Amino acid sequence: MNLENVKFNTDTKLVLNIGDPMGKTNAPRAYNKLFGELDMNAIMLPVEVKKGELPQFMEACKMLHIRYISPTMPHKKDIIPLLDDVDESSRIFQSVNAVRIDEDGTSHGVGMDGKGALNAILSSGVQLVGKEALMLGSGSISGVIGLELSKHGIRKLTILNRTVEKAQEIADILNTHTSMETKALASTPENLDQAAGTAQLFLQVTPLGMAGYGRTHEYLGFVDHLPKDCVVFDVIINPADTPVISAAKARGLKTVPGLKMLAGQMEVIFRFMFGVELTQEDKNACIQELCQFLGVTID
């Protein structure tokens, strides 16, 4: 990466990507590529911060005038009580992945997973108002994506998960906070097949099929039941052609890979952190950099 943009002076913005483990983080690639594209005097580095160390970490940032933090697991929730304010979705689902500390010392956190996913889905050209969505998985980001789906007019959401109780928890919160009709089901082949029949948007939000995860989907037959105009989204970044994306492509369905979600997040993060608007070219450059880094290709 060519970093002519970094001036190595006291104006250089240092952005820290924190988590544990940090071995496979993609964020520094994305941020640093964009800093170059935008000719910003800024640089992101990853730092391993253990669970429980966040209070000392925040003190350290203050000391070193570090004003930008990108928390990942296990800090997305734990950082919330340490911030002055957090946006509504992040508070509801207790997940923040971008923190900005202003000159007056106040700290602001937002969660971008939901907005990133929606930016990626909308960029495929799909209309969401009044539509029905089907989501597989109920981990930490299912809720925030659900909240964004409701904001963009999705009428009905079905969340399927192996442990139905986890899906029900998220459905309950969504039903409390939105007018979207959300229900939870166990992810049995029967339930999947039946729910697929009316889904105009399918969202794969489990780690199944992720490189190195070791486990994949037990049943994918439901993809054959998705309507022809259904858009299929997968949160997984690597590989780009996940089992679900591959099956959807084989059927000729429109697909949105996880890498586009990452680029969609960068758009909202750069606006939030630096007040900068990314162009389509910036986002393309970011996606290209990540593809190269991960050794994946997307259409």
Next chain:
Amino acid sequence: MNLENVKFNTDTKLVLNIGDPMGKTNAPRAYNKLFGELDMNAIMLPVEVKKGELPQFMEACKMLHIRYISPTMPHKKDIIPLLDDVDESSRIFQSVNAVRIDEDGTSHGVGMDGKGALNAILSSGVQLVGKEALMLGSGSISGVIGLELSKHGIRKLTILNRTVEKAQEIADILNTHTSMETKALASTPENLDQAAGTAQLFLQVTPLGMAGYGRTHEYLGFVDHLPKDCVVFDVIINPADTPVISAAKARGLKTVPGLKMLAGQMEVIFRFMFGVELTQEDKNACIQELCQFLGVTID
């Protein structure tokens, strides 16, 4: 600067250059250029750390796994009590400008100003054993340069300063710790002229003539009294042609500009911090980068 060497992972070594003010620091240019030359996964950034903040700063470094610190004014002395060990010269003259924190948490400090100056002087090809040196100025680095001069065999050192008491303090310490015969004199034109007559090495160690300093030498006539084989060294980096270097060049004397001292320091710092040996090409690349950055040229 092209930084293909920086991998932006948790192995990336972050080196902090700390001081106050930090507006005009040259160190990040030198370090980052060398990291590139050596293909090291490392980066240096400057951070403003106020006097008195060092204990919290050291805690912050521990928290963020920062293991390399390059302190400049006003921290060169204050950092010493916070370190586990410091080399002898740095302890005697209370000045450290490179700190390494090992994996076991122990912290080690060294002062490189003296070694950097001597490396630069020796690279001019001059022989020091048994010779007589004349030093103008008795600021913080005069002592450490004096100590290195004695280690390299200088027999007699005369330190001249406007305030003779300051020169005498350094002379006393040098006379206690070395077998070099050191004396202090007021920097009057008469004393300068007389001492110049037998000096085989002349060291300009005041800030006089530095870009932006606002004051320069009141008397330079002593340069005409230096022997023809005398080598003239100046600590000032910018401009390269200081008043003393210019006067010495006009007389055809061999000169060593401050930029070479900086490159000479890098050699010892890289050995101390990273266990890496710089080649002559690395040092040349570093000098070239600094010349370009500062807009100066040296022979």
